[in-house]
Amino acid sequence: MTTNTLIDRTDVADSPSTASTASTADGDPCAERTEDRHQRVMRNAKRVLARPSATVSLRERLSSLIEQGPTVYDLSSSPDTYGDGVVADLEKRVADLLGKEDAAFFPTGTMAQQVALRCWAERTGSKQVALHPLSHPEVFEANAFRTVSDLHPVRTTGAPRHPTAEEIREIPERFGALMLELPMRDAGYLLPTWEELVAVTHAARERDAIVHFDGARLWECTAHFGRSLAEIAALADTVYVSFYKSLDGLSGAALAGPHSLIAETRIWRHRYGGRVFQQFPAALAALIGLDRELPRLSEYVAQTHMVASAMADGFRDAGLGWFKVLPEKPHTLQFQAWLPFPAESLVEAAARQAEETGVAVFQMPWWEPGLPPGIALTEVTVGAASLDWTPGDVREAVMDFVRRIEA
Structure with a gap:
């Protein structure tokens, strides 16, 4: 199984293509745009496998630099x-x-x-x-x-x-x-x-x-x-x-x-x-990452192995006749999940699960059409936010997600 290399992904940098970012407002200025809804849902989710920096507020990002910066660099030095x-x-x-x-x-x-x-x-x-x-x-x-x-x-x-x-x-x-x-x-x-x-x-x-x-x-x-x-x-x-x-x-x-x-x-x-x-904010954040995140990556990789295995169990126990977790034992902090549904249905199921339960087992709106038509894939990233998840937590969240997919 290969990814869909026919999709033009050059405008999304290192994020998977979105299945739908067009507004559903039909001209209603009071209606929430689809992409705004996805941002809100991911930001408000209480349980995630990884917390993308794009869903964290500007205030939180700046506060992190101010709070953690002095532990890795002399902030009294010149920019x-x-x-x-x-x-x-x-x-x-x-x-x-x-x-x-x-x-x-x-x-x-x-x-x-x-x-x-x-x-x-x-x-x-x-x-x-x-x-x-x-x-x-x-x-x-x-x-x-x-x-x-x-x-x-x-x-x-x-x-x-x-x-x-x-x-x-x-x-x-x-x-x-x-x-x-x-x-x-x-x-x-x-x-x-x-x-x-x-x-x-x-x-x-x-x-x-x-x-x-x-x-x-x-x-x-x-x-x-x-x-x-x-x-x-x-x-x-x-x-x-x-x-x-x-x-x-x-x-x-x-x-x-x-x-x-x-x-x-x-x-x-x-x-x-x-x-x-001047590039000191990016350089300082990189030093913080080398100091705080780099030593923990092997722990995250081990957790990724658990998540992938439990996710496959969840798909299987939910009764899906076909699905793909690739690779079965991930090599790094990420892996792919493939399901036999349109990408739009999977994005909507993920949004409703997060809105109704506070759990976002899949990030939004990161499902994209695969080949052949009728299947879709997403990338699953595991980070520090996942460390309190158990195999049972992952399995139940995946089964709940599958129940929400539109036929």
Whole structure:
């Protein structure tokens, strides 16, 4: 089963496509817009598996920075200016965590990866980048690789999984870089085994290609691989990590690698418009995430295993003849759920469950049509808010959700 790659998802960044955000008001200015209802319902839900930052009030986000900031950084110091101060300190910490010589802060991962691979293309003499067709640049970035950076993607495999070493060796075209998304989001947040990852990176080097990790959620991968962040990152020449996904930061990303290349990426960051005057809120939030969330991610992964298993039990006990939890044992904090109903019905069922019971087992409005027609999928994320859920809680919530789905 693969995700629906025919849906244009470039306008929603890293959120799944919404099944319906059109207003149901029919011209009534007093009626609540659909998207406003979803925001209200998620914000007011008492029990969730994860609390998306988009549903938290601005006051709460600012209060968190003020309350937790002093525990990770000296707030009496001067604000950063064009990347010094707290931003430079964050860069050093990331480089140390990943075992790399240097790291550069970027406002977005899209910019960071384009810049990294553009710089590698100049060094390798090849603009060809081998990557999976379900990878982030191909699904979410509006063809930025081609139209902005003049890079040319080469498909590694069409299967909804990571490529094998043999597939890398058999790519007919020359390529200068192999990009691996860890985990691969649109295939169900999948990771290879450690042995498979080592073999694939070795195969790329046999082709005289560099290896770049799209590690937006690399922070979550240590439990699956049984290796430290530095050991994982050592397999790649450069690594990109995000601060707002696993670590609950405000925004921003980092690119880590050799001194000489990172120095070059800083020049291109400026050319791409990423040399921002002050970025201390994002940098401070990232430091808080590294201090507070990073040590707990393995605990969240273990809870995700329980949630996925109990969710499957709930679907089964509710009498569904077909459903899919992918993968059955998640590799990170996220997994996919597939159900044989229209996406609109599932969004409405989730909204009514949260409004009537205060329980939001699925986030809204994150259900999207799948292939073939008549089925839909969502992404389930597990975080700190889930830790007081028991298998029975998940099972009962899922069964209650199924009862609310419109036939």
